[in-house]
Amino acid sequence: MKHNFLHKFAVFAFTLFISFNIFADDFRKTFVNPIYEGADPFVYKHTDGFYYFCQSEGDKGIAIWKSRKLTDKGVKRVVWKAPDTGWNTSEVWAPELHYLQGKWYIYYAADSGKNIDHRTGVLRSKTQDPQGEYEDMGVVYTGDEIETKKNNRWAIDATPLEMNGKLYLIWSGWKGYDDDIQSLYIAEMKNPWTAATNRVKMAENDTYVWERVSNDPQKKGLNEGAQILKNKDKIYVIYSCSGSWEPTYKLAQLSIKKGQDPMNPDNWKKKDKPVFQGTDEVYGTGHCCFTKSPDDTEDWMMYHSKISKRHGWQRNVRIEKFGWNPDGSPDFGKPTPPGTVLRKPSGEIMPELASHFTDSFSSGRWDNWVYYGYNRFIAVRSEKLVLGINPGWGIANNYRSGEKAVMRDMLWDDFVYYAKVKVVKGGRDAGLIFRVNHPAVGYDAMKGYFAGIIPQNNMAILGRMDGKNWQELARKKISLKQGENYHLKVMAKGEDIKFFVNNEKQIEVKDSDYSSGFAGVRVIDSEAEFDNIKIRKR
Structure with missing residues (x-):
């Protein structure tokens, strides 16, 4: 009886392991x-x-x-x-x-x-x-x-x-x-x-x-x-x-x-x-x-x-x-x-779990990032990554789509993620995305989480997207001002997610919908600057 139980348990565990890995690898x-x-x-x-x-x-x-x-x-x-x-x-x-x-x-x-x-x-x-x-x-x-x-x-x-x-x-x-x-x-x-x-x-x-x-x-x-x-x-x-x-x-x-x-x-x-x-x-x-x-x-x-x-x-x-x-x-x-x-096309390189990443944009380029949005709404200026920016030459159309950029070929599960952000124009959302699966062009065209600030509403906010829809998980009223720099931090371990603004914890939730994925930045109908980006595995 004991041997039979152990055999069944081993088969179950192996099946669960295979199923988990197929699921975990699917978005890759x-x-x-x-x-x-x-x-x-x-x-x-x-x-x-x-x-x-x-x-x-x-x-x-x-x-x-x-x-x-x-x-x-x-x-x-x-x-x-x-x-x-x-x-x-x-x-x-x-x-x-x-x-x-x-x-x-x-x-x-x-x-x-x-x-x-x-x-x-x-x-x-x-x-x-x-x-x-x-x-x-x-x-x-x-x-x-x-x-x-x-x-x-x-x-x-x-x-x-x-x-x-x-x-x-x-x-x-x-x-x-x-x-x-x-x-x-x-x-x-x-x-x-x-x-x-x-x-x-x-x-x-x-x-x-x-x-x-x-x-x-x-x-x-x-x-x-x-x-x-x-x-x-x-x-x-x-x-x-x-x-x-x-x-x-x-x-x-x-x-x-x-x-x-x-x-x-x-x-x-x-x-x-x-x-x-x-x-x-x-x-x-x-x-x-x-x-x-x-x-x-x-x-x-x-x-x-x-x-x-x-x-x-x-x-x-x-x-x-x-x-x-x-x-x-x-x-x-x-x-x-x-x-x-x-x-994905056969032979494409798969992203892998990463241990650390930093970018201060001192090169004047954004070569380490994959961008999803109107191709002229991203630039590096004064060693800052700018999303939602008017490039200042040529034609810039009004195709706003919730512009986002993710770190190329790097996956994260449990991590600490830092960035400095300043909303320059628009007053709407700007912040960090993480555990992102299937990013594409579109406001909510990704599966994963967003933690950010909304200066016009004096709000810190955290929520998730399922590829089509946004679901708010938590919000908190805080004092914000457009044009000022704010230090954002997200800590994620398992289902525990914490969001900090200027080193003060604003939001803490438990959510297990997404356990790993890409990390990046995002704006909604705003122009925002990001710099001093750092992320490390916990």
Whole structure:
């Protein structure tokens, strides 16, 4: 009897141990969309094993981010700012980074302040570092008079195509100077920045009603955002159609057999239905790009979607794994609903339990942090990490989302966490997040705890989020003033959580919903400064 009992107990304990570890490891191996705020995403996976994300910087510059992961954009560097005068001072859209003929090239669209003047420009790297310096190679000719290069035409969303031993460029352009009818065009290139031929329209932009704005047969067709996929004996051009400002934005497909002439429109075959489109929960899915998982065993797509069905350009970025149909064409499936827990790309580095971390931001950078929010609402100024800040140059939109940043690849269970915080503007919440699982863009888009101050209400507050909702656990009235520094401390051991302000304990609770996770900082509709951040394992 005793032996049988011990055996059953051992089996139970082992099962419990395995179940606990599967549960404990689950959030380490999974993620939740959206992974960042923005539009027109582009990522390039290089042979060095790094991902390089390319993004417009406030419509006035271009930033390159470097990471080992798809779920984390990594370290940011602004590599180019638009000049004060000339054709490319404004509206810098949809930059793409490519490695061609031994150099890095950035293709981007810009204008002089008027959309009608949009053209495609090219930057070339001065070194082998994609986050280094670039030289301006000028404007690509995208018109119909290559001999004289007169009457250049509107062109955005350029992407290169290497095929049959030649280099081509595909872009979205207008037929005339000001007709605002967007179709996909292609030209052969002499080199990565110089067209060798006149453009050729690849296909009509309104073959099907679903290519038209609003899916309305009375409205214009619109094709843009072409991207290249190669599989077996075919090359696929996946493009966006309808209007980027609408929930009807979607992906469509052209294909051509390898060896055929891409300058002959008859060789391009259009699929008779969309290949990826929104649902009742995800809207305006478009402007995608493609890459591989870190171990090259999986295919992934990155795309943007709208944050609501209302017309406008507030968007965020998602990633999804995709497969292939029996005929070799891509199978993108359907966009997953918000909050869906997804498996991370195969081969991603897992975060681990840490023992200590400090950051005083003396380097002037925030390289140790993963940020979730509008990409221009984070900066380091005067050796302080600032969230919710207006960057002071370029365009800063009003997409507030409860901006948060977490320490990269570090997990914490029991700890003591210190930081100094000052709410500069807004008077709303600012403070510390901890035991965070599945952080994403959004006010309550994380699972874990928040302990902070609300100067406008003279309140210390502690609560938790479940990925969608906020639940307050405790609050206390204290004397606070906007613009003053406060020393915050959280002590957590098991279910015991204590929150201190200026070394005085304000709140103590017991809660066991989350036992480990990331740690970081967060603001709600405010601008706040953080510094002297320290955390150590208890």
